[in-house]
Amino acid sequence: MLVISTMVNDRTRSYLQPMGLTGGFDEDQDLAAVAFTATATMDCFSQQTVADLFLLYDGPITAQAMQWLRRLANERPVQVILHRGTDSEEDRLRVENQRTKLSTLPGLQQPILLEHASCGWVYDALMELAVCLRRKDEQGYEAVLHNLRLRFNSDSLLDQRLQLLHRCLTAQGAAQALVETTLLKSLLINLEEGPFIHTLVLELAATTDDGSAVYQNRLTALRELLLKGVME
Numbered sequence: 001m002l003v004i005s006t007m008v009n010d011r012t013r014s015y016l017q018p019m020g021l022t023g024g025f026d027e028d029q030d031l032a033a034v035a036f037t038a039t040a041t042m043d044c045f046s047q048q049t050v051a052d053l054f055l056l057y058d059g060p061i062t063a064q065a066m067q068w069l070r071r072l073a074n075e076r077p078v079q080v081i082l083h084r085g086t087d088s089e090e091d092r093l094r095v096e097n098q099r100t101k102l103s104t105l106p107g108l109q110q111p112i113l114l115e116h117a118s119c120g121w122v123y124d125a126l127m128e129l130a131v132c133l134r135r136k137d138e139q140g141y142e143a144v145l146h147n148l149r150l151r152f153n154s155d156s157l158l159d160q161r162l163q164l165l166h167r168c169l170t171a172q173g174a175a176q177a178l179v180e181t182t183l184l185k186s187l188l189i190n191l192e193e194g195p196f197i198h199t200l201v202l203e204l205a206a207t208t209d210d211g212s213a214v215y216q217n218r219l220t221a222l223r224e225l226l227l228k229g230v231m232e
Contacts, residue, residue: 030057
């Protein structure tokens with residue numbers, strides 16, 4: 001089962017409206033269930049609600065939404081994609097708070113991915129799902145879900161590596177990466193060079209001038225460790 005966080009704006013309405021989810025999906029009713037047979041907002045949920053995909057409003061997750069996710073997930077494998085947002089402190093805290101809550105779900109599979117909701121591959125996939133639902137194309141619907149699940153396989157660790165490298169382009173970003181515990185912990189566990197990567201991120205975060213030759217040399221060393229074996 002997939003959980004994808006999104007917002008409501010002119011771009012996302014392009015897929016929310018065909019799914020019948022433009023009404024009743026907001027910060028209070030922050031969970032919507034999507035299945036080929038039907039879609040529903042949280043105020044219409046019941047024990048019989050079926051979902052292949054949950055759309056989660058991008059904000060503080062309500063206690064009611066967490067209760068429904070625990071109940072309807074029913075220890076099925078759960079994969080999560082959170083809205084990436086910007087590199088602002090506000091967005092960083094939002095994502096970390098969402099990670100913390102969703103990490104308590106039974107059946108959660110790591111990693112939790114980050115992607116934009118109104119552009120990029122998540123947006124494209126949700127647009128395709130909306131088209132399939134409108135056309136009652138079950139085969140196409142299943143294919144889109146399958147391709148979304150594949151994002152958690154071979155490409156997921158590379159995505160994490162690139163996220164960390166992007167963070168560390170600046171000393172401030174490196175400092176943020178140190179408190180994004182889910183991302184860094186996953187790399188420390190999955191990569192043999194994890195301890196060296198952690199040391200380099202600490203050094204980058206402590207550097208006062210991220211335009212200096214020292215910073216760039218450490219960044220190059222980090223890039224070589226993170227992309228070792230995947231960009232050759």
